[in-house]
Amino acid sequence: MTTQIPARVRFAPSPTGVMHIGGLRTALYDWFLARKTGGQFILRIEDTDQNRYDPDAEWHIKESLNWLGLDLDEGPDIGGPYAPYTQSERLELYADAAEKLIDSGAAYYDDTQAEELAALRQRQQAAGQAPGYDNRGRYRTPEQIQESRDKGLDVVVRFKVPDHGDVSVEDEVRGGLRFDLSLLQDFVILKSDGFPTYHLAHVVDDYEMGITHVIRGEEWIPSLPRHVLIQEALGIPTPKYVHVPLITAQDGAKLSKRHGAQSALEYRDAGYTPDAVLNYLALLGWSPGDDTEVMTRGEIASRFEIGRILSHPAKFSAQKLEWMNQQHIIKADEDVLAEMMLPYLERPEEEGGLSEEVDRPIDRSVVKAMVPVLRERIKVLPDVVELIDFLFVDEVDPNPEEMIGRRMDEEMVVTALNSSIGALTSVEPFTTEEIESTLRGLTATTGLKAGQLFTPIRVAMTAKRIAPPLFESIEVLGRERTLARLQKGLAMFEKHVENRNG
RNA sequence: GCCCCGUUGGUGCAGCGGCCUAGCACGUCGGCCUUUCAAGCCGGAGAUCACGGGUUCGAAUCCCGUACGGGGUACCA
Incomplete structure (x- = not known):
């Protein structure tokens, strides 16, 4: 470098x-x-x-x-x-600069009133001319200005723009820019309330503060010549200008x-x-x-x-921002990511957080344990809420009908739930790996396909069709709660079938 | 109106005179993987490089014009 x-x-x-x-x-x-x-x-x-x-x-x-x-x-x-x-605490600086410009003849006091300016603009537009200040205040005498002041009229300071010639400036992103000064009118640098306009203030401050690069939006390009003119009149250097696109x-x-x-x-x-x-x-x-x-x-x-x-x-x-967010979530450090998710889970239910029945602060170890399987499933942080809310509530309320997955009948649901209850009762240790191998083993003994076995379990456990990976969820939920949900799910399902058939 | 800036697929970028039969990414479509959803992987569609003139042996790339878009034209920033 x-x-x-x-x-x-x-x-x-x-x-x-x-x-x-x-x-x-x-x-x-x-x-x-x-x-x-x-x-x-x-x-x-x-x-x-x-x-x-x-x-x-x-x-x-x-x-x-x-x-x-x-x-x-x-x-x-x-x-x-x-x-x-x-800037409101630096007013003297701007007043000093304005005074300096007046002394050198680069600026002048102008007592043209707002109404007069408005009338001028109106006339210009009616006549089909370009609206703009006509530099009428250039030749006021000090006496006239004083008189206006005494009458309580507004007095501003205007910068005197040369009638001819042009200004060339280098913009770091666009290259050389040239502006025709005959098109530019005298502009206000100090308002009647004593505050500077942007043009004066930023030029003074950037110089005073030793700013090397002025980075700003491209909407400022048209007023660039004003800034350069002020710098020249003040005898200070022009910083590098960097106009970024909108x-x-x-x-x-x-x-x-x-x-x-x-x-x-x-x-x-x-x-x-x-x-x-x-x-x-x-x-x-x-x-x-x-x-x-x-x-x-x-x-x-x-x-x-x-x-x-x-x-x-x-x-x-x-859309691309969402994708970008997802990419950063996938790459983020696990602990950091878990910490970032917490506030979205803990905020009030009406703001998108977990149900009110869940006590705050929530158990962060649950979030942490789930982060590896959550990270690639969310686009924005709040997406985790509906993905793992089932881990924080005491009970869920599954829809029995949803337990019947594709290519399944009612009996398969009962078989799946029954066999998994039996298997999970004795799994040891109660870890993702053991849970997975045990449950997968059930496909051989029950003749169910993986999907047919896991769909009823998922729905009974989470009351959702779409949920995080099963085995991790089971481990985090714990043996007791998992079994309770499966049993309740089974009972609900049987009752549901009974009602429907009879 | 006048002045200024800009113009590569729907979107964001790469490209800086020959390597461009225009590359990457988002999105989209299809496939694979798979316990759901994602993620990941593979593949497809999608651009007369705004248009017209030049310059050059050669232009998306340089010059001019036009069109279109945006910005500015305040005692707002």
């Missing part, structure tokens, strides 16, 4: 709602780059929009990062050499609520493992260059390369 300069990257969400998978994927790439290069992964909260501020959002963001295991080197809670990491839904549109679960924590609650989500998301817009798909986070981090980020949008596939 070539030696690399440690990258300082920041994930800079604005706290306006839940954290969606698009943002999560950006955070992922930040983290991968930082970890691969031995740099720092920083969280910066961009709360410069007071109107859209959502007090729960910051918690949600941190919780999401934490769940995915994206550990921070610097951020609001843990601090760091460039604290504070919340993630879209199956219909090609932006992922939204109607496309199902989309926030990180919803995936957690639905039983996806952090590693699977991490792996799947990483591949949505990046690939290692060969056909490798299932990878650990360490493998991804070491193979991650900015140059291999795709430039076209990716469609989110819930």
